[in-house]
Amino acid sequence: xxxxxxxxxxxxxxxxxxxxxxxxxxxxxxxxxxxxxxxxxxxxxxxxxxxxxxxxxxxxxxxxxxxxxxxxxxxxxxxxxxxxxxxxxxxxxxxxxxxxxxxxxxxxxxxxxxxxxxxxxxxxxxxxxxxxxxxxxxxx
Amino acid sequence: xxxxxxxxxxxxxxxxxxxxxxxxxxxxxxxxxxxxxxxxxxxxxxxxxxxxxxxxxxxxxxxxxxxxxxxxxxxxxxxxxxxxxxxxxxxxxxxxxxxxxxxxxxxxxxxxxxxxxxxxxxxxxxxxxxxxxxxxxxxxxxxxxxxxxxxxxxxxxxxxxxxxxxxxxxxxxxxxxxxxxxxxxxxxxxxxxxxxxxxxxxxxxxxxxxxxxxxxxxxxxxxxxxxxxxxxxxxxxxxxxxxxxxxxxxxxxxxxxxxxxxxxxxxxxxxxxxxxxxxxxxxxxxxxxxxxxxxxxxxxxxxxxxx
Ligand code: SF4
Numbered sequence: 001x002x003x004x005x006x007x008x009x010x011x012x013x014x015x016x017x018x019x020x021x022x023x024x025x026x027x028x029x030x031x032x033x034x035x036x037x038x039x040x041x042x043x044x045x046x047x048x049x050x051x052x053x054x055x056x057x058x059x060x061x062x063x064x065x066x067x068x069x070x071x072x073x074x075x076x077x078x079x080x081x082x083x084x085x086x087x088x089x090x091x092x093x094x095x096x097x098x099x100x101x102x103x104x105x106x107x108x109x110x111x112x113x114x115x116x117x118x119x120x121x122x123x124x125x126x127x128x129x130x131x132x133x134x135x136x137x138x139x140x
Numbered sequence: 141x142x143x144x145x146x147x148x149x150x151x152x153x154x155x156x157x158x159x160x161x162x163x164x165x166x167x168x169x170x171x172x173x174x175x176x177x178x179x180x181x182x183x184x185x186x187x188x189x190x191x192x193x194x195x196x197x198x199x200x201x202x203x204x205x206x207x208x209x210x211x212x213x214x215x216x217x218x219x220x221x222x223x224x225x226x227x228x229x230x231x232x233x234x235x236x237x238x239x240x241x242x243x244x245x246x247x248x249x250x251x252x253x254x255x256x257x258x259x260x261x262x263x264x265x266x267x268x269x270x271x272x273x274x275x276x277x278x279x280x281x282x283x284x285x286x287x288x289x290x291x292x293x294x295x296x297x298x299x300x301x302x303x304x305x306x307x308x309x310x311x312x313x314x315x316x317x318x319x320x321x322x323x324x325x326x327x328x329x330x331x332x333x334x335x336x337x338x339x340x341x342x343x344x345x346x347x348x349x350x351x352x353x354x355x356x357x358x359x360x361x362x363x364x365x366x367x368x369x370x371x372x373x374x375x376x377x378x379x380x381x382x383x384x385x386x387x388x389x390x391x392x393x394x395x396x397x398x399x400x401x402x403x404x405x406x407x408x409x410x411x412x413x414x415x416x417x418x419x420x421x422x423x424x425x426x427x428x429x430x431x432x433x434x435x436x437x438x439x440x441x442x443x444x445x446x447x
Contacts, residue, residue: 004193010186038176040167043183048350051197051358054190078195078358 015053021060151223159371191363206260211364214253235302258353269352273343286436290323338413
């Protein structure tokens with residue numbers, strides 16, 4: 001594995017994008033930053049600007065308006081970058097599957113590296129998902 | 141040849157290592173204040189190495205030359221200024237006339253490079269941040285220079301940092317005088333503003349204008365800016381130590397005492413940044429031009445009276 005990827009795994013800065021979630025998944029993501037879970041231990045920081053991000057955390061069911069924006073955001077992340085889908089909504093559209101406004105699931109819009117199920121997933125589940133992602137990149 | 145050595149070994153390598161270490165101290169103290177564990181020791185290094193390996197993006201419509209050269213300008217000025225400070229501190233007789241002025245000039249260039257990069261990137265948030273940085277620079281520069289003038293007056297009007305150091309070695313540190321203490325007190329908020337830390341992090345206000353001038357930077361440009369800021373976290377307290385606290389001595393046990401001065405200054409700055417909310421730009425301007433400048437003038441007058 002190159003030094004580039006090694007350093008990336010040591011300091012993944014995450015950018016958090018909600019494509020129309022019910023806000024519960026977003027709250028669980030913010031919980032990961034609290035003293036109880038403290039993901040800065042692993043070098044993770046919440047990036048304010050998409051240009052600083054290494055990991056794109058996507059929540060929500062990707063409605064017609066936000067699908068465009070998601071695609072644009074994905075094009076703006078400096079590569080290499082990873083995408084994490086958080087919550088039932090972003091995996092299969094969850095309870096919005098029959099909605100007129102949610103035409104396709106998230107992974108038809110951008111390539112997704114890891115899925116974290118739950119409605120909403122617990123902070124422990126999010127951290128476990130990210131650990132799986134790191135292992136996946138490390139073994140590839 | 142010897143100058144190149146100073147530039148590379150002290151100006152770049154030593155300062156970068158110490159700066160990365162102090163930035164870890166800063167993050168660790170912040171984490172402990174918030175009852176967290178905090179990042180591992182090498183975290184700032186991982187961050188910089190990672191950013192070096194990322195893609196470089198230049199926004200469409202940005203002024204390419206200014207956008208690309210801004211981080212280089214800021215970074216190289218920090219390298220030069222730290223080489224100057226090291227050479228003065230290691231060998232006080234080696235200084236040249238007026239290096240005090242050169243150091244003060246060079247210490248403003250990082251802010252100017254940030255302003256340049258912000259305006260060049262054609263992003264409204266970056267322009268907003270850059271214009272705030274400009275106002276902040278105007279606000280803190282006057283008390284900073286006045287405070288830095290006090291040791292010059294105390295040591296008999298010498299504009300050489302080396303002479304200021306030798307004078308302090310004989311007569312005791314500047315901060316043992318009344319004027320020196322007041323000047324050091326003035327210096328602390330200006331250090332805070334120069335480093336753009338929390339009460340005065342108005343230009344980069346993460347929650348408000350998402351890191352301001354940095355918003356469009358990625359890859360190497362951002363890595364250079366981060367490294368520059370980490371190095372400044374060492375260079376500015378180092379400058380304050382030379383002016384007020386007798387510099388760092390590298391003989392035996394004294395080196396620990398010197399390290400303690402810098403770490404305590406940085407920890408103080410960190411605690412201030414963790415216990416204060418951000419102020420608005422007009423409040424910052426009023427603060428620096430009002431009470432802080434008055435205090436600095438008082439210190440200068442006291443220094444003239446020989447106190
Ligand atoms: S997965 Fe559940 S909690 Fe998360 S956004 Fe969807 S409905 Fe809300």
